[in-house]
Amino acid sequence: MQEKYHIVTYGCQMNVHESEKIASILRRVGYEQAPTIENADIIVFNTCCIRENAENHAFGNIGALKKMKKRNPRLIIAVGGCMTQEKGKTEILKKKFPFIDIMFGALNFEELETLIVRKKQEKKRVIEIREAAGEIVESVEPYRTSYPNAWVNITYGCNNFCSYCIVPYVRGRERSRKPEYILAEVRSLVEQGYKEITLLGQNVNSYGADGSTGMSFAELLDAVASIEGNFRVRFMTSHPKDFTEDVVRVMEKHRKICRLVHLPVQSGSNEILREMNRRYTREKYLGEIEMLRSRLPEAEVTTDIIVGFPRETEEDYLQTEALVKEVDFASAFTFVYSPRQGTRAATMENQVPEDVQKDRIMRLVALVNALTRKKSEKYLGKTVEILCEDYDEKKGLYLGRDEFGRMGYFQSETDKIGEFVRLKITKANGISLYGEIVE
Ligand code: SAH
């Protein structure tokens, strides 16, 4: 009988996509996907360390496997991703979970195949973590299960060193993929029928900034959107310090590019932005929103915000609230600041007490939810184009997203997955829309 794999993924879209590459490697070894974790012969954890709770999640779930491993000693448990790449974490994992069989890092997941072979031969724990990133590996073709959506890496790593962030330490320096690989990948995806392509990078705007690609992000986006076919293009994440008009001009040129920009602001206070080493001001950020909307009035913006960063005063926090109202974000991911070892912010004085952080996050979440709900209500009676992605068994409805990422549910007698459908919105429930197909 063929052996089976199960992958547990934490963290960002980049990691979700990396798990598709890990799946591809496991299939190459000869495994097939397990129907549930209990049926697996190998379980791979692809971890995240962006905030403490991401790590606690992984610790909890890995710990829970001890019993399974006792029951089935042949079960292989592999842990990789950003956590194993973090200084000192591998030691902690090793001590805490002696039953882990394989450990690899975010920078060498391509080696998993050889590590599995070694594990099967040597019978002892195999650990292989690389300190620095090597050349970009182009030979692992992801095993995608996300039809009709597909993610495509354009850069890896990050050079920005925002003072709170661990990504540059665990993902290494920024590397850009060669445009010919990216374009060939998108072309092939479109030929296979994928309808939504999302270009991924920690800061897509700095694509090719090291001169290695002969192309800027705007030029790459133009080339991707120029590929023939019926599909949408998204990109994330944009960094406000580098977000420029040339990108918006390319958006204007191609209707294929969704009118949505994910532009994390992090804080509305210039003092805090400076402490965060974000290298833009509130005014610059608002100027970019104005530039975007002057060219594309229908454009929507989503963002990430951190509250309770060291030294954040009530006044600073209120500036974030005011900015949120002013920009009128379509939605926002909101986080409580979490100190990360090795980052500058973790050693800063005046860390904000937990009760104050909690109070601010609750107020901000309430504000963001109210804005999102109000935006949903504006959809009532309108007709929107949805890319149907899935079928919700519980609801008995198909679902998909409009270009702004809004979820829309609808009924259909025939399978619509992978099709663009026009929906007349009849109900707006919080962030979800419900509608009927119109021809
Ligand atoms: N490269 C992207 C985002 C990377 S991480 C960018 O520059 O915006 C995703 C989000 O996690 C960040 O935007 C930030 O809001 C949040 N984040 C990162 N480090 C954090 C920390 N130490 N504590 C709380 N939130 C954090």
Ligand code: SF4
């Ligand atoms: Fe982290 Fe800043 Fe890089 Fe984003 S740009 S990954 S927040 S260091």
Ligand code: F3S
């Ligand atoms: Fe992503 Fe988490 Fe790593 S957000 S890059 S998986 S630390």
